[in-house]
Amino acid sequence: MALASMFDGPHASVFTLSTTDSWHIMGVIAVFLVVYSFALVVHRLWYSPLAGFPGPKHLAVTSWYETVVDLFSHDFPERLCNMHEKYGPIVRVAPSELHINDADYFTTVFAAAASHRTDIIPPRGLGMDDSLGSTTHHDLHQLRRKPLDRFLSRQNVMRLQGIIHNEIRILDRMILTAKGKGTAVRLDHAFASFTGDVVGQVACGESPGLLDGPNFTPEWYTMIRGAAKAIPLLRHFPQIGSVMQCVPAGLLQKIFPNSTGFKILQLLGEKQIARIRTEVDREMKGETEVNSSMFHHLLRSDIPELEKHPTRLNAEAVSFLGAGTYPTAATLILTAYYILATPNVEDRLRNELKDVMARFDDEVPNYVDVEQVEYLGACIKEGLRILRLFRRKGRLSADEDLHYKQWTIPKNTLVTMSPYSLHMDPDVFPDPHQFNPERWLSKDPDPRMDRNLVPFLKGSRNCIGMK
Numbered sequence: 001m002a003l004a005s006m007f008d009g010p011h012a013s014v015f016t017l018s019t020t021d022s023w024h025i026m027g028v029i030a031v032f033l034v035v036y037s038f039a040l041v042v043h044r045l046w047y048s049p050l051a052g053f054p055g056p057k058h059l060a061v062t063s064w065y066e067t068v069v070d071l072f073s074h075d076f077p078e079r080l081c082n083m084h085e086k087y088g089p090i091v092r093v094a095p096s097e098l099h100i101n102d103a104d105y106f107t108t109v110f111a112a113a114a115s116h117r118t119d120i121i122p123p124r125g126l127g128m129d130d131s132l133g134s135t136t137h138h139d140l141h142q143l144r145r146k147p148l149d150r151f152l153s154r155q156n157v158m159r160l161q162g163i164i165h166n167e168i169r170i171l172d173r174m175i176l177t178a179k180g181k182g183t184a185v186r187l188d189h190a191f192a193s194f195t196g197d198v199v200g201q202v203a204c205g206e207s208p209g210l211l212d213g214p215n216f217t218p219e220w221y222t223m224i225r226g227a228a229k230a231i232p233l234l235r236h237f238p239q240i241g242s243v244m245q246c247v248p249a250g251l252l253q254k255i256f257p258n259s260t261g262f263k264i265l266q267l268l269g270e271k272q273i274a275r276i277r278t279e280v281d282r283e284m285k286g287e288t289e290v291n292s293s294m295f296h297h298l299l300r301s302d303i304p305e306l307e308k309h310p311t312r313l314n315a316e317a318v319s320f321l322g323a324g325t326y327p328t329a330a331t332l333i334l335t336a337y338y339i340l341a342t343p344n345v346e347d348r349l350r351n352e353l354k355d356v357m358a359r360f361d362d363e364v365p366n367y368v369d370v371e372q373v374e375y376l377g378a379c380i381k382e383g384l385r386i387l388r389l390f391r392r393k394g395r396l397s398a399d400e401d402l403h404y405k406q407w408t409i410p411k412n413t414l415v416t417m418s419p420y421s422l423h424m425d426p427d428v429f430p431d432p433h434q435f436n437p438e439r440w441l442s443k444d445p446d447p448r449m450d451r452n453l454v455p456f457l458k459g460s461r462n463c464i465g466m467k
């Protein structure tokens, strides 16, 4: 009522615009936009601090080109390789981004904390804005990472092996049951549920029981894959993600079946954090048994209270459930596929695993013993090498300029590199698309192979779950 009546009465004419006035205003806006766009183009091409770097002019002018490619032809990484062939190892691939293709420079960009502080431009709209992996600034990231690093240290992960062993037994039982019935097993469903259960148990102290579900709960795989598929769209249009978070999951499922993944992860995360919080509160009063999951550990730690806020921990839960489940499942799926599709690899692996698996299933082999099976390690390295998940990742050096050959890269510039390009370098990995574990077992190994294999990235923000 108030709003309507404001425009009535004697002053109404003050707010009345004639058609001519409207055209004038629109004209002024149009002229402003043209002048602004022109000035922006001139600035980006000639006056930006990145103006002198090589690269195609259309990418220096706008990021929209990449958006269109990502939405319709999905081959930007291949186009990036062609650009390096044309322009050299450093290319300006967006108005404020440089892409470098040089394995020797990897640890300068993905630097350790002792070398320099690194910021990131985090993805937004995924429901994990406040999580470790989405923390923009170096110092806050380090504060958040410290207690988690302790929990996910190799030593502690060794102590958590029992969780993995239990899930292996369930997986084995389910596969044998399917075999007994003569039913085919979808390994993608089985592995996604396996990793979901392990991460759920390690992070939240409760297995979601996905492996036990009928046919390994295929809905989980569909959901988590849908979330991964939505990433390119949300990367360019994070606003869509923010709106999606307000829409009920059921409705969202009907409109955009692929996009519900993050929403469901978010609901799952919220439920888990609420439960853990109640458990830790009760534990403080001496009422319940101590649970040793990662979030219990985090809630008991001495990090600032603000860091224990439900919104932040919910975001962390979404991040861990997603980041822990999908890449691990994808690696298992791809590696298992190549092993089973290459009979000589399968035969050799079975043979080399004989000793360590001798007492299975009375006893699941210990990680330290499994680690000794070199051929298994070589198969895993090949799987991680061929995996195409992380195609372009970036960091910003927060306080100091970086130097690359004759170039000075101003501090706070987004510098990206592509692990997959390093993994596919035919000079280092001859016949790079071939799954060839033997290449890792040479008597005289090429040191460039380990240098080029960076599936978990490097430095202060590398994968925390890699142990």
Ligand code: HEM
Binding pocket: 132, 133, 134, 145, 199, 319, 320, 323, 324, 325, 327, 328, 331, 390, 393, 455, 456, 457, 460, 461, 462, 463, 464, 465, 466
């Ligand atoms: C084969 C399996 C995995 C691969 C290939 C992988 C790969 C990666 C990569 C490349 C990053 C860096 C992402 C970036 O900088 O944007 C990353 C970060 C991360 N990963 Fe993994 N990951 C795997 C398994 C896991 C597991 C099992 C967990 C959880 C237990 C996990 C949790 C995380 C978290 C929380 C981060 C963010 C770390 C930070 O920003 O400090 N990942 N992972």
